[in-house]
Amino acid sequence: MKRKFIIKSVLLNLVAISIGVLTLVPFVWMISASLMKTGESAKFPPRFIPSEIDFSHYVFLFQNLDMARYFLNSLIVSILITFISLLFNSMAAYAFAKLKFGLKDNLFKFLLSLMIVPGQVTMLPLFLMLKEFGLINTYLGISIPGMASVFGIFLLRQFMLSIPDSLIDAARIDGASDFKIFFRIIIPLSRSILITLAIFTFIGAWNDFLWPLIIMTDSYMYTLPVALASLMGEHTQDIELMMAGSVITITPIVILFALVQKYYISGILIGSLKE
Amino acid sequence: MKEKTSIGIVLIFLSPALSAIFLFFILPLLSALFISFTDFDIYTLGDFRRLKFVGLENYIKIFEDDLFYKALYNTFYFVFIGGPLSIITSLLAALLLNSKFIKLKKFFRTVYFLPVVTTIVAVAIVWRYLYHPRFGVFNYILSLFGINAIDWLGDPKYAMPAIILLAIWKNFGYNMILFIAGLQNIPTELYEAAELDGASNWQKFKEITLPFLAPTTFFISIITMIGYFQLFAEPYVMTQGGPLNSTLSMVLYMYQEGFRWWNIGYSVSIAFILFIIILIITLIQFRYEKKIHY
CATH class of the missing domain: 1.10.3720.10 (MetI-like)
Incomplete structure (x- = not known):
């Protein structure tokens, strides 16, 4: 019973975290792309961290x-x-x-x-x-x-x-x-x-x-x-x-x-x- | 004190708001009704004497206009597919955050809510790039599962679903807050009693949660529907109504007719039809609500 409780708790929290990540991805990409050098955000696979910060x-x-x-x-x-x-x-x-x-x-x-x-x-x-x-x-x-x-x-x-x-x-x-x-x-x-x-x-x-x-x-x-x-x-x-x-x-x-x-x-x- | 306030005082307090509403809402509304029966266009703008009363001609023209039917279809698609999907997402998020297993409830609530307050034009621009066929994040995620790239905003099949996905992401936090409040109003004793009777989770959800949430769901479905009928910024920014008019919404069509081509009489008639549709569907929802809550 206790074990089942823990598994359920971990699973639900993981779901909550995943939804949170999905919610934030567009913002994270927006901010990091805004700091990339011209053209860097148009690469595949997409980058989430600028190679160097560019204001x-x-x-x-x-x-x-x-x-x-x-x-x-x-x-x-x-x-x-x-x-x-x-x-x-x-x-x-x-x-x-x-x-x-x-x-x-x-x-x-x-x-x-x-x-x-x-x-x-x-x-x-x-x-x-x-x-x-x-x-x-x-x-x-x-x-x-x-x-x-x-x-x-x-x-x-x-x-x-x-x-x-x-x-x-x-x-x-x-x-x-x-x-x-x-x-x-x-x-x-x-x-x-x-x-x-x-x-x-x-x-x-x-x-x-x-x-x-x-x-x-x-x-x-x-x-x-x-x-x-x-x-x-x-x-x-x-x-x-x-x-x-x-x-x-x-x-x-x-x-x-x-x-x-x-x-x-x-x-x-x-x-x-x-x- | 029961006596009436002097009418002068009442007028002073009411007149700023009421004259603004009368002058800038009711008067334009009545003018709109009048204009919709005229041929008001770009020539009339230069010379008001050209204005001609044409009766129901604009409305008749609308019902023969293929583009209008396209816009009507797209708007219904967005409202009746996107709306329920948004509401279901909100409900699931609310059930999740209401669960006793979740830690950091307030933190998650804030994160989920964040898209609601952000500027739709800005996030639509961000999503336009997320949907990019070559380097967009969506196709990258699909590629991880071995799925071929989709031209989200360039393919008439996918453009509206793409806009619906954006709308769900942008709006689910709002209704989630209302659902959480609704869930917290359900007496916990009911669940305890049901557990003693050996009810399953699904039975509890169906027999207790859903009926208790009915008033909240009713309110949510009305405000969501009214809001979704006014779809504009997303297609304006992301697709300009394309490809092949697959995301042309009624408000976007109204805007184009009115402010791009200055077919003012025609444009205002489209807006009126939108109003009438919203009115009818709201009335239907109210009748339906009366039937389930006597």
């Missing part, structure tokens, strides 16, 4: 291909979207969780029903509209579809419902306005869920592709994913260069995730809870 592809990306600019664009856009959407969503969530007004439930249900509409349906008309406003190739234009999200409002509302009404009533008796209650009580108490949503939004904005591809037509305004896809056209054969670009795109997100994964994973679980 020249990274240097080339920053010196010749505007990588710093793309990085900055991605950073600005992601921070802008995160900041605006957090403010807008939390204000609306507060109204839906704690304020009393007619049609509240119907309005909320209507918003939830919008979640079924795929964003692609709205993209062409939105593009034409923003073109009229002169918002193509602007940070504001790229941020617009992300400024408010039904999912964000839903997530924050669920959390705010759990804040006791007595706290709010007490503050109101002391003469606090709704704004004071919102900024002094609700926001500090919702810190953990706000951090969760901020991470979700930031990562989503950083990784987003279709909308940035549509709205940023001037290469100077490309975000990293759009820049990578466009580089892929001219530099398909420069594998090491493309891998260096992928490393630069992925690394900030992986570091962020490593630092805050607890919040990220709890967010997935809260988001899946049904009403």
Whole structure:
């Protein structure tokens, strides 16, 4: 019995390790290929360790291909979207969780029903509209579809419902306005869920592709994913260069995730809870 | 306090988010519906007076368009083969990490989850080289088993399976987290009782685990399906829809018609059909769920 237990334990752990290795192989190859000399990654059998470390592809990306600019664009856009959407969503969530007004439930249900509409349906008309406003190739234009999200409002509302009404009533008796209650009580108490949503939004904005591809037509305004896809056209054969670009795109997100994964994973679980 | 908040205060809190949603989502959605009944194209972009109402012409044209059927077929292939395979992989990974035999659960969970947060465009580029017919890692692994090289992304037979494999790798960690949470909600006494009755592992899985996971599985199958219907970045980066349109997805077709050829009316109609398909399948899933949980 004991023996069987040990064999089973070893086997299952081996399976877990193998899946882990399979999961990591693409990343390992990406990093090592990005450090190889030109042409070395196109050899058979594939190499996993560079014969010597070569940073020249990274240097080339920053010196010749505007990588710093793309990085900055991605950073600005992601921070802008995160900041605006957090403010807008939390204000609306507060109204839906704690304020009393007619049609509240119907309005909320209507918003939830919008979640079924795929964003692609709205993209062409939105593009034409923003073109009229002169918002193509602007940070504001790229941020617009992300400024408010039904999912964000839903997530924050669920959390705010759990804040006791007595706290709010007490503050109101002391003469606090709704704004004071919102900024002094609700926001500090919702810190953990706000951090969760901020991470979700930031990562989503950083990784987003279709909308940035549509709205940023001037290469100077490309975000990293759009820049990578466009580089892929001219530099398909420069594998090491493309891998260096992928490393630069992925690394900030992986570091962020490593630092805050607890919040990220709890967010997935809260988001899946049904009403 | 039961009295209503003054309407002014409510408006101040609601208006930023609601006006953004109205102006930049609902209004474009309604415009999309309108545009889909017009011949909006590149000439209309220059002069709006050229816009002509054409009724259902775009939709009729779509149903006579072989390329649309191809895109529809490919998208269904991706959703209904790739989706279930992804979900099964997630479930197996969750069962594995939930097992009492596994050490370092948190470490494995983080590793398995890593692909989920990474940028799809970047990993699709990496995988494009992993699939390279001459020096790619996949063919190297096959060669170790004496299997001949496969032209993964260049052969219409293999291109979509290759994209599905990438999607499974990229996404399984997400649903795995949901399944693990579902598994942890199952009372352990049930398993203990079943063991006393001499139930096999398979019986326990079938009679306890699966029924208890049903709500989680339902949620997962809906979000996975909706997400998979929107396949775009992978074929855009890896195959541009080829070879022989074998990876042309509906969203990629919509994008090409709209933003490459500026057939705006036609493109928007394709998007609407995608929306209607997602809507119908979601409704079917909800009905099915009601039947099994009364």
